[in-house]
Amino acid sequence: xNNPVSPAAGPAPSGPTGMAPGTPPVLQLRGIGxxxxxxxxxxxxxxxxxxxxxxxxxxxxxxxKSTLMNVVTGIYQxxxxxIILDGYGQTFTSPQEAIRAGIGMVHQHFKLVQAFTVAExxxxxxxxxxxxxxxAVMEARTREISERFGFxxxxxxxxxxxxxxxxxxxxxxxxxxxxxxxxxxxxxxxxLTPEETGELFRALRAFRAQGNAVIIISHKxxxxxxxxxxxxxxxxxxxxxxxxxxxCTPSMLAATMVGRDIVRRNMRARAEGAAPIAPHPxxxxxxxxxxxxxxxxxxxxxxLDLHGGEIVGIAGVAGNGQRELTHVLTxxxxxxxxxIVLDGSVVDRADPALFxxxxxxxxxxxRLRSALAPALSIxxxxxxxxxxxxxxxxxxxxxxxxxxxxxxxxxxxxQVNIPDFAMPIRNLSGGNQQxxxxxxxxxxxxxxxxxxxxxxxxxxxxxxxxxxxxxDLRDQGVAVVFISEDLxxxxxxxxxxxxxxxxxxxxxxxxxxxxxxxxxxxxxxxEPASLQPGGPQ
Amino acid sequence: MATRAFQRLPTAPAGRILALxxxxxxxxxxxxxxxxxxxxxSPVMLAELxxxxxxxxxxxxxxxxxxxxxxxxxxxxxxxxxxxxxxxIGAEGQFYAGAIAATGVxxxxxxxxxxxxxxxxxxxxLGGMAWITVPTLARAYAGVxxxxxxxxxxxxxxxLTYYLTTGPWRDRISGxxxxxxxxxxxxxxxxxxxxxxxxxxxxxxxxxxxxxxRTRWGYEIRIGGAxxxxxxxxxxxxRLRIISVMLLSGGLAGLAGMFEVAGTVHRxxxxxxxxxxxxxxxxxxxxxxSCLNVIPAALLMALILDSGIVxxxxxxxxxxxxxxxxxxxxxxxxxDELAHYRPVATTPAxxxxx
Numbered sequence: 105x106n107n108p109v110s111p112a113a114g115p116a117p118s119g120p121t122g123m124a125p126g127t128p129p130v131l132q133l134r135g136i137g138x139x140x141x142x143x144x145x146x147x148x149x150x151x152x153x154x155x156x157x158x159x160x161x162x163x164x165x166x167x168x169k170s171t172l173m174n175v176v177t178g179i180y181q182x183x184x185x186x187i188i189l190d191g192y193g194q195t196f197t198s199p200q201e202a203i204r205a206g207i208g209m210v211h212q213h214f215k216l217v218q219a220f221t222v223a224e225x226x227x228x229x230x231x232x233x234x235x236x237x238x239x240a241v242m243e244a245r246t247r248e249i250s251e252r253f254g255f256x257x258x259x260x261x262x263x264x265x266x267x268x269x270x271x272x273x274x275x276x277x278x279x280x281x282x283x284x285x286x287x288x289x290x291x292x293x294x295x296l297t298p299e300e301t302g303e304l305f306r307a308l309r310a311f312r313a314q315g316n317a318v319i320i321i322s323h324k325x326x327x328x329x330x331x332x333x334x335x336x337x338x339x340x341x342x343x344x345x346x347x348x349x350x351x352c353t354p355s356m357l358a359a360t361m362v363g364r365d366i367v368r369r370n371m372r373a374r375a376e377g378a379a380p381i382a383p384h385p386x387x388x389x390x391x392x393x394x395x396x397x398x399x400x401x402x403x404x405x406x407x408l409d410l411h412g413g414e415i416v417g418i419a420g421v422a423g424n425g426q427r428e429l430t431h432v433l434t435x436x437x438x439x440x441x442x443x444i445v446l447d448g449s450v451v452d453r454a455d456p457a458l459f460x461x462x463x464x465x466x467x468x469x470x471r472l473r474s475a476l477a478p479a480l481s482i483x484x485x486x487x488x489x490x491x492x493x494x495x496x497x498x499x500x501x502x503x504x505x506x507x508x509x510x511x512x513x514x515x516x517x518x519q520v521n522i523p524d525f526a527m528p529i530r531n532l533s534g535g536n537q538q539x540x541x542x543x544x545x546x547x548x549x550x551x552x553x554x555x556x557x558x559x560x561x562x563x564x565x566x567x568x569x570x571x572x573x574x575x576d577l578r579d580q581g582v583a584v585v586f587i588s589e590d591l592x593x594x595x596x597x598x599x600x601x602x603x604x605x606x607x608x609x610x611x612x613x614x615x616x617x618x619x620x621x622x623x624x625x626x627x628x629x630x631e632p633a634s635l636q637p638g639g640p641q
Numbered sequence: 642m643a644t645r646a647f648q649r650l651p652t653a654p655a656g657r658i659l660a661l662x663x664x665x666x667x668x669x670x671x672x673x674x675x676x677x678x679x680x681x682x683s684p685v686m687l688a689e690l691x692x693x694x695x696x697x698x699x700x701x702x703x704x705x706x707x708x709x710x711x712x713x714x715x716x717x718x719x720x721x722x723x724x725x726x727x728x729x730i731g732a733e734g735q736f737y738a739g740a741i742a743a744t745g746v747x748x749x750x751x752x753x754x755x756x757x758x759x760x761x762x763x764x765x766x767l768g769g770m771a772w773i774t775v776p777t778l779a780r781a782y783a784g785v786x787x788x789x790x791x792x793x794x795x796x797x798x799x800x801l802t803y804y805l806t807t808g809p810w811r812d813r814i815s816g817x818x819x820x821x822x823x824x825x826x827x828x829x830x831x832x833x834x835x836x837x838x839x840x841x842x843x844x845x846x847x848x849x850x851x852x853x854x855r856t857r858w859g860y861e862i863r864i865g866g867a868x869x870x871x872x873x874x875x876x877x878x879x880r881l882r883i884i885s886v887m888l889l890s891g892g893l894a895g896l897a898g899m900f901e902v903a904g905t906v907h908r909x910x911x912x913x914x915x916x917x918x919x920x921x922x923x924x925x926x927x928x929x930x931s932c933l934n935v936i937p938a939a940l941l942m943a944l945i946l947d948s949g950i951v952x953x954x955x956x957x958x959x960x961x962x963x964x965x966x967x968x969x970x971x972x973x974x975x976x977d978e979l980a981h982y983r984p985v986a987t988t989p990a991x992x993x994x995x
Contacts, residue, residue: 435876436873436874455876456873456874456875456876457875457876457877458876459876460875460876466874468874473868473870473871474868474870474871474874475871475874476868476871477863477864477867477868477871477872478867478868479867479868480863480864480867484860484863484864487860488864488871488874488875489875491857491860491861492857497857497860500856500857500858501855501856501857502854502855502856502857502859502860503855504854504855527652528652531652
């Protein structure tokens with residue numbers, strides 16, 4: 105099995121043209137596997153990165169991109185497989201060894217000392233820094249490095265005074281000064297303005313022209329199309345395939361990223377006695393927009409009607425406004441334009457307590473960070489939504505006994521076996537935490553449940569259970585908003601599917617007749633009018 | 642395959658913490674004994690003397706209670722603030738502010754103790770609250786770090802006390818230095834020189850423990866401290882809770898100042914806070930965020946202070962006590978960390994590794 109790509113994975117890749125025969129790839133990964141307790145982060149990953157190429161690594165959150173790159177840069181040691189540099193096998197026991205071997209990584213969150221100057225940051229922890237380094241010497245060296253690599257920086261400036269783009273340049277120079285031949289960039293454009301992105305791409309192309317290689321992690325499809333020579337797609341910790349970017353389209357990449365072997369199972373069928381889809385919407389978004397702190401519109405003119413007894417799926421590549429949509433629907437974020445109508449009356453205040461009280465449950469994307477207090481007990485966490493109501497919260501008191509009963513109820517329904525309800529909830533596995541949060545939210549979701557990626561990180565059985573929760577709730581007449589990156593799940597349970605791109609709701613389509621190609625197109629930003637047949641399959 | 646001999650637990654069991662703390666204290670005492678022996682004192686004799694004059698005598702026990710009283714309240718002040726994830730380093734300043742306010746009432750008004758004592762109590766609490774008001778608002782509305790603001794106000798409060806006790810409020814009757822005159826009212830004594838402030842402080846600490854664990858407000862404080870984002874998600878008004886907790890914390894430290902003025906010292910004196918505010922932080926750290934634990938922690942701290950007095954009679958410097966406090970805290974911190982580790986049976990080698 106020397107072929108790095110399985111035959112089904114699409115066009116077979118090869119090195120960029122114009123290279124002397126026998127030139128080895130800068131980096132070869134063979135059968136990399138990395139496991140965490142209960143999680144397969146990477147399995148059987150093969151990857152070739154050639155000199156003079158920009159290689160994009162594409163995949164949804166949790167697809168294993170970051171873990172893979174942490175393996176390559178020596179932060180993690182793989183349990184399986186080998187890393188081959190220039191044809192020689194290597195093992196890195198620390199990031200320093202990877203840097204010495206010419207692999208440099210620029211993280212999404214910069215690792216610079218804010219109070220130091222650019223020159224000081226460049227020389228920090230660098231074994232080639234002169235022993236007696238005056239500011240003048242370091243700045244002169246920095247200036248020389250900056251000119252050599254074509255990343256203009258002011259060596260005497262303090263990092264805290266620099267813009268995000270300038271800080272990124274310092275990070276890149278730090279790596280390049282240490283003679284990196286393979287530059288790994290994690291979501292480099294996430295913090296950049298369009299102009300800064302353009303500058304970065306020009307510099308990366310110049311770096312490539314010198315025979316170096318770049319791995320760029322991204323899930324911005326248009327940028328991947330623009331900058332990369334080849335693209336490898338990871339899904340569920342495994343590589344789906346490597347493609348020449350020239351042979352790809354954004355919609356095909358989107359569809360490949362989220363899954364191609366989709367098993368259609370109709371979970372739309374209602375049980376006997378289930379509530380029908382209510383004729384009047386419970387909740388409506390009318391032309392709702394949200395701007396973030398920087399004035400960027402993260403949700404643009406979204407209109408959506410939620411009817412009781414219906415599941416509305418939200419598809420889209422992560423980061424296209426799903427988070428904002430969730431927060432607007434649950435009162436965590438104030439809209440900047442448009443209106444939200446709940447039971448026929450306009451809601452003016454973004455107040456999560458008010459929304460929860462109105463019967464809107466919320467299973468958030470990042471449960472440990474936003475739905476739980478990890479250090480507090482399971483009982484305390486389970487009371488989070490009902491602590492102010494009888495029987496727990498009467499007369500301003502908090503009845504720990506009643507909270508304990510509630511916690512036992514929730515754990516029973518969630519089928520989570522808990523030896524000790526007083527232990528911190530962080531001691532539970534991620535899957536069990538998710539089940540508990542889901543059941544806690546379902547309890548209060550008498551009108552609407554907003555579930556953001558509720559199946560993320562769960563195993564197959566647990567996913568089926570979670571989807572069952574959603575359809576049960578639907579049958580009770582609750583409106584369910586189901587945000588997911590898994591098209592299969594979306595198609596199986598949703599009645600309608602809305603597709604988000606760049607903060608816009610591209611279209612809301614009937615799930616029964618939806619085809620994956622159409623959804624893929626919409627996820628890639630194609631207007632519904634310009635849709636034509638064709639796609640990844 | 643490499644095996645680890647120790648496994649780190651996410652939460653240390655309380656029993657292990659207690660056991661390791663006892664070991665830590667015992668080790669600290671050994672070190673102290675060693676140092677004392679090296680400097681020519683007999684540790685055994687000193688230990689005997691200390692035990693006899695602290696736990697073994699009525700005077701020692703009375704002193705112990707008087708030391709405990711302010712430590713209970715300042716320790717509770719820091720603990721309550723810590724519940725919502727904030728550090729009140731300014732209990733010392735709030736202590737002074739409470740003491741000043743209570744003294745102001747006692748010097749300015751005249752009436753029966755039944756009227757004066759409640760007025761002084763309220764003044765003391767309000768004084769402490771007033772002293773933490775600016776850090777509170779700066780924290781709640783501008784995100785200014787409360788550690789720095791509360792700390793810096795300590796020096797102002799201390800200097801203000803020196804100014805008052807050497808200036809406008811100086812003792813014109815007996816001419817005591819850096820002190821007001823003896824106040825006309827005092828908290829009644831219940832046992833020797835131990836005043837009723839001591840049982841009241843115990844009741845307050847127990848009450849706080851109940852409030853934090855048994856009220857909605859306490860629940861919201863605990864959630865807000867453990868994860869502000871989850872608190873926001875649940876619709877808890879975190880900002881209002883921060884304000885109420887910090888004011889409560891300031892009020893507790895102010896009350897400690899009032900008790901000290903009206904119960905123990907009977908005057909406002911420069912330097913009278915005696916580090917009780919800072920030692921409140923030590924007590925809170927020892928109590929590990931639990932109000933009920935403040936009681937044994939304050940007892941331990943009071944014992945150390947009480948021993949200090951005995952040591953000073955034996956020509957040992959007063960700063961020895963600070964060194965001992967630091968050493969014990971240091972050892973306990975190590976013990977607490979070690980309590981997270983559990984020995985794991987190492988797997989026996991299975992022949993040659995393949």
